[in-house]
Amino acid sequence: MLNVSERVFEREAVKPRALALVNELVISRVILLIAMGAGAFLRIWQINAMGYNTDEAVYAGQAAAIARIAGLKEVFPIFRAHPLLFQFILSIVDRIYFSDLAGRLLAVIFGLATVLITYELGKTLYGRLPGALAAIFMALMPYHVIVSRQVLLDGPMTFFSTLTLLMLAKFSKTHRSVWLYAAGGSMGLTFLSKETSIVMLGSIFVFLALAPEIRTRLRDLILAMVVMVLVIAPFPISMILAGSSTTGRSYLIWQLFRRANHPWSFYFTIVPPAVGILLIIFAIAGLYFFRHEHSWREKLLLAWIIVPLVFFEIWPVKGYQYLLPIAPPLALLAGRTLGRWIQLARGKRFVSPVKTLFNQPAVYWLMTGAVVFSLSFTSWRQIQPETSSTLLAGTGGVPGGREVGVWIQEHVPLKAHFMTIGPSMANIVQFYGEHPAYGLAVSPNPIRRNPSYDPILNADLQIRNSELQYLVWDSFSADRSPFFAAKLMSYVDKYNGRAVHTETITVKDKAGNSVIKPVIIIYEVYP
Amino acid sequence: MIKRTLFTIFSVVVLASAQFLPVQAAPIRQGHQPATPIQHLVILMQENHTFDNYFGTYPGADGLPAGTKMPVDPNNPSAGYVTPWHLGNSTITDLSHSAPTFKDQYNNGKMDGFVSALNSRNQDGKQAMGYYDGTDIPYYWNLADNYVLFDQFFSSARDGSFGNHMYWVAAVPPIAPKGQKLNDVLADVPTIFDNLQAAGISWKFYVQNYNPTITYRDQTSSGSKASQVVWVPLLNFDRFIDDPTLSSHIVDLNQYFIDLNNGTLPAVSYIVPSGASEHPPSNLMSGQRFVKSIIQELMRSTSWDSSAFMLAYDDWGGWYDHVTPIQVDQFGYGPRVPVILVSPYAKSGYIDHTVLDFTSMLKFIEQNWNIAPLAGRDTNANNFISAFDFTKAPRLPNFLPLGRITVIPPKKDPTNVIYLGYGGALFLAVSFFSLANFRIQRTKKRGTQQVTK
Numbered sequence: 001m002l003n004v005s006e007r008v009f010e011r012e013a014v015k016p017r018a019l020a021l022v023n024e025l026v027i028s029r030v031i032l033l034i035a036m037g038a039g040a041f042l043r044i045w046q047i048n049a050m051g052y053n054t055d056e057a058v059y060a061g062q063a064a065a066i067a068r069i070a071g072l073k074e075v076f077p078i079f080r081a082h083p084l085l086f087q088f089i090l091s092i093v094d095r096i097y098f099s100d101l102a103g104r105l106l107a108v109i110f111g112l113a114t115v116l117i118t119y120e121l122g123k124t125l126y127g128r129l130p131g132a133l134a135a136i137f138m139a140l141m142p143y144h145v146i147v148s149r150q151v152l153l154d155g156p157m158t159f160f161s162t163l164t165l166l167m168l169a170k171f172s173k174t175h176r177s178v179w180l181y182a183a184g185g186s187m188g189l190t191f192l193s194k195e196t197s198i199v200m201l202g203s204i205f206v207f208l209a210l211a212p213e214i215r216t217r218l219r220d221l222i223l224a225m226v227v228m229v230l231v232i233a234p235f236p237i238s239m240i241l242a243g244s245s246t247t248g249r250s251y252l253i254w255q256l257f258r259r260a261n262h263p264w265s266f267y268f269t270i271v272p273p274a275v276g277i278l279l280i281i282f283a284i285a286g287l288y289f290f291r292h293e294h295s296w297r298e299k300l301l302l303a304w305i306i307v308p309l310v311f312f313e314i315w316p317v318k319g320y321q322y323l324l325p326i327a328p329p330l331a332l333l334a335g336r337t338l339g340r341w342i343q344l345a346r347g348k349r350f351v352s353p354v355k356t357l358f359n360q361p362a363v364y365w366l367m368t369g370a371v372v373f374s375l376s377f378t379s380w381r382q383i384q385p386e387t388s389s390t391l392l393a394g395t396g397g398v399p400g401g402r403e404v405g406v407w408i409q410e411h412v413p414l415k416a417h418f419m420t421i422g423p424s425m426a427n428i429v430q431f432y433g434e435h436p437a438y439g440l441a442v443s444p445n446p447i448r449r450n451p452s453y454d455p456i457l458n459a460d461l462q463i464r465n466s467e468l469q470y471l472v473w474d475s476f477s478a479d480r481s482p483f484f485a486a487k488l489m490s491y492v493d494k495y496n497g498r499a500v501h502t503e504t505i506t507v508k509d510k511a512g513n514s515v516i517k518p519v520i521i522i523y524e525v526y527p
Numbered sequence: 528m529i530k531r532t533l534f535t536i537f538s539v540v541v542l543a544s545a546q547f548l549p550v551q552a553a554p555i556r557q558g559h560q561p562a563t564p565i566q567h568l569v570i571l572m573q574e575n576h577t578f579d580n581y582f583g584t585y586p587g588a589d590g591l592p593a594g595t596k597m598p599v600d601p602n603n604p605s606a607g608y609v610t611p612w613h614l615g616n617s618t619i620t621d622l623s624h625s626a627p628t629f630k631d632q633y634n635n636g637k638m639d640g641f642v643s644a645l646n647s648r649n650q651d652g653k654q655a656m657g658y659y660d661g662t663d664i665p666y667y668w669n670l671a672d673n674y675v676l677f678d679q680f681f682s683s684a685r686d687g688s689f690g691n692h693m694y695w696v697a698a699v700p701p702i703a704p705k706g707q708k709l710n711d712v713l714a715d716v717p718t719i720f721d722n723l724q725a726a727g728i729s730w731k732f733y734v735q736n737y738n739p740t741i742t743y744r745d746q747t748s749s750g751s752k753a754s755q756v757v758w759v760p761l762l763n764f765d766r767f768i769d770d771p772t773l774s775s776h777i778v779d780l781n782q783y784f785i786d787l788n789n790g791t792l793p794a795v796s797y798i799v800p801s802g803a804s805e806h807p808p809s810n811l812m813s814g815q816r817f818v819k820s821i822i823q824e825l826m827r828s829t830s831w832d833s834s835a836f837m838l839a840y841d842d843w844g845g846w847y848d849h850v851t852p853i854q855v856d857q858f859g860y861g862p863r864v865p866v867i868l869v870s871p872y873a874k875s876g877y878i879d880h881t882v883l884d885f886t887s888m889l890k891f892i893e894q895n896w897n898i899a900p901l902a903g904r905d906t907n908a909n910n911f912i913s914a915f916d917f918t919k920a921p922r923l924p925n926f927l928p929l930g931r932i933t934v935i936p937p938k939k940d941p942t943n944v945i946y947l948g949y950g951g952a953l954f955l956a957v958s959f960f961s962l963a964n965f966r967i968q969r970t971k972k973r974g975t976q977q978v979t980k
Binding site for chain 2: 091184188
């Protein structure tokens with residue numbers, strides 16, 4: 001029993017703490033509001049300034065085929081390599097209003113939803129402020145901004161993956177098995193977004209194995225797996241019912257045996273700047289400085305980062321956007337570090353000026369500001385319309401691609417066939433031009449080619465037979481495949497090719513002068 | 528001798544260079560503007576096939592009747608019969624297709640001598656009853672599916688190439704009275720090109736691998752290239768050889784592509800092949816590639832929207848056709864030949880049953896550009912205007928493939944499966960989230976109630 005004076009003291013002592021909580025609530029909400037606003041701005045700014053890149057064209061084409069859009073359903077097979085959850089959702093949008101903008105806006109919605117889920121996850125794990133800071137980091141992170149502006153499967157996959165993480169966090173926190181079942185359902189949706197996310201299942205098992213404090217009954221685990229399998233089931237069932245059951249298998253075989261497309265150092269050079277160097281530093285710093293606070297929370301987040309990182313590092317095929325699901329846990333770890341520092345700093349003065357400095361909340365707010373600034377500055381730069389005639393897959397639209405397609409639709413006879421240097425431009429020609437296109441670089445050897453693509457078995461003969469009437473040179477493919485670019489141009493020369501359409505961009509030369517450079521040229525050939 | 532050689536060289540140089548000179552066609556005279564949207568008529572004359580030989584099994588056309596059989600010997604039924612058979616990749620020969628051969632095959636209108644006429648000429652008469660189908664000439668069947676196929680188009684003469692080509696340009700047979708040379712007779716025979724020239728309407732006669740030095744004057748010394756003189760009947764007319772204002776219109780086929788490219792395709796274009804003529808025993812696929820290249824370039828030119836292209840075959844080539852040719856005069860008609868019209872205004876997948884012959888092409892030219900008829904045949908011929916539909920906007924060009932477009936039985940439409948499956952998956956997952964949330968909320972509520980109690 002406390003006496004009166006003690007009670008007064010306690011009230012006075014509690015008052016600033018309560019006030020701090022109120023402040024934290026307000027501050028967190030303000031940060032979240034800024035995150036959503038800035039995130040939306042960065043994702044929508046000039047979103048449709050350029051046409052689709054090759055992957056976007058494929059996924060949007062599949063969606064259009066599901067929606068039975070005339071002109072596209074004929075050139076895009078529904079079943080290719082991946083499951084169709086995102087394409088299925090986009091097809092519903094397409095049935096209402098079909099445009100390339102709609103697909104990208106849907107990707108933005110998934111992107112912003114991921115920011116919200118990140119906040120919710122942060123709040124569940126570490127409280128509102130770390131959650132809000134993680135949300136703003138996600139909202140501004142170039143990696144996530146760039147990918148969630150495009151019609152790619154990785155954005156929705158990251159959303160569902162983060163949702164799974166949230167369900168797991170809730171399960172770990174409450175020990176209620178229903179959250180584990182929900183995690184199974186969410187994991188199923190993650191898989192239905194992109195099948196490579198199955199690697200996250202490894203993350204879950206690694207987490208459960210390394211966190212003995214999270215007691216999981218085998219029955220619950222099995223039930224969660226059943227839920228996941230039930231959710232995944234439409235993928236194989238729809239393929240079997242549609243008679244395309246070999247498509248996925250062929251794709252898997254090809255992926256297993258294809259040659260590496262990037263060096264082993266690819267992710268270490270590409271991903272850190274895209275995620276934010278400062279953010280990574282703070283994420284690691286938190287793991288070190290708060291090591292005494294470590295619990296299942298960090299194990300969960302680290303399992304979500306390390307398992308896919310190791311897997312995709314070993315996997316021969318590397319892609320810019322493949323590691324996107326690790327972005328939310330990284331943002332959370334950084335948010336946790338800065339949030340905790342802000343919460344712990346009392347503003348007290350010490351004899352040591354260093355100690356005094358690092359006890360001021362303002363210092364940590366400044367650090368947070370620095371992360372926010374660096375992320376938003378990089379994102380802002382990267383969302384400006386492309387002015388390069390080379391391209392890294394997954395980083396944005398292709399200059400001139402849409403314009404070339406519009407020209408093809410207006411000027412090229414029906415059933416005319418195109419030959420491009422590689423399949424990337426072929427996809428764009430097919431989506432925007434609504435004409436069949438084939439990549440010269442697609443290998444006739446089935447082991448060496450993506451089974452989604454049809455090879456040109458004898459380009460020379462097909463041109464002579466007037467089966468290929470238009471050849472398309474583009475600087476992006478030429479940069480990647482100089483051999484096939486030269487081969488294509490040899491056909492242009494041999495068959496009296498005449499340039500009938502050219503798309504150009506303005507770039508800076510070495511001296512800094514603006515020069516006009518052709519990026520896509522369409523040739524008519526006359527055998 | 529030297530003088531003669533020098534003169535020959537000079538003539539060759541002049542003639543050869545003439546085709547590269549721009550044709551100085553006078554402007555179209557008043558009253559000769561096209562009466563239809565067709566401002567360019569292009570006619571390609573291939574070689575030696577009957578309608579039944581190419582389209583005898585084409586659905587909906589007047590093709591080979593069921594139960595068709597041809598006696599091996601019309602006078603001896605016990606010698607047996609030959610029924611139509613699919614030629615496919617069978618080796619074929621150049622069947623006799625002279626006027627006497629047709630007379631024997633025609634057999635006074637009984638049309639039962641197609642096998643015996645060839646047998647009696649030491650050829651395998653069974654071949655006459657062979658036919659091709661969509662697997663052999665897929666491109667032509669694709670064209671027929673998408674444009675107009677004429678199934679009552681007769682060759683004009685019961686004769687080989689030269690007679691029919693003459694009808695094609697002049698509506699008369701190449702007959703010279705005894706003691707007269709053909710070229711002397713032709714000096715007074717007007718052709719469609721004379722009339723076009725007079726009316727100021729542009730025209731060209733495009734010849735694949737054209738050699739200006741080969742005319743009727745040195746035909747005998749030209750060996751295998753002599754077909755040029757047969758297939759380009761103008762090279763039997765002195766004025767079309769010697770008068771540069773006329774001879775400059777006879778040009779190599781390369782000029783056709785240049786003209787399309789430059790937007791200078793003439794109003795009337797005649798085209799004859801060289802190697803890719805489909806004249807038996809030549810390769811049908813080569814012919815189809817050749818025809819495809821000509822049609823495709825027309826399609827992607829600026830002239831397409833106002834063009835009509837006709838693919839025709841000059842004579843029956845010795846092959847069987849079941850329709851007895853109509854007798855219009857002592858020279859014709861000959862057996863039916865395959866003819867296809869490709870145009871942005873052509874009806875789609877239409878089989879035209881109008882009775883036509885090569886002079887119908889002249890008739891169209893004369894009526895479209897308001898030119899006087901050349902002779903009785905073209906005056907009395909039917910026009911093929913019924914094959915067009917000028918009430919509709921011009922159709923977009925369509926690059927039909929060399930392979931047969933087959934209607935692939937549609938796979939099970941996966942759309943419904945996808946909507947049901949993926950929609951169900953989403954529903955299931957969302958149900959679990961809702962259930963989890965609901966149970967947690969309920970537990971919280973119970974906890975609050977217990978605390979309150």
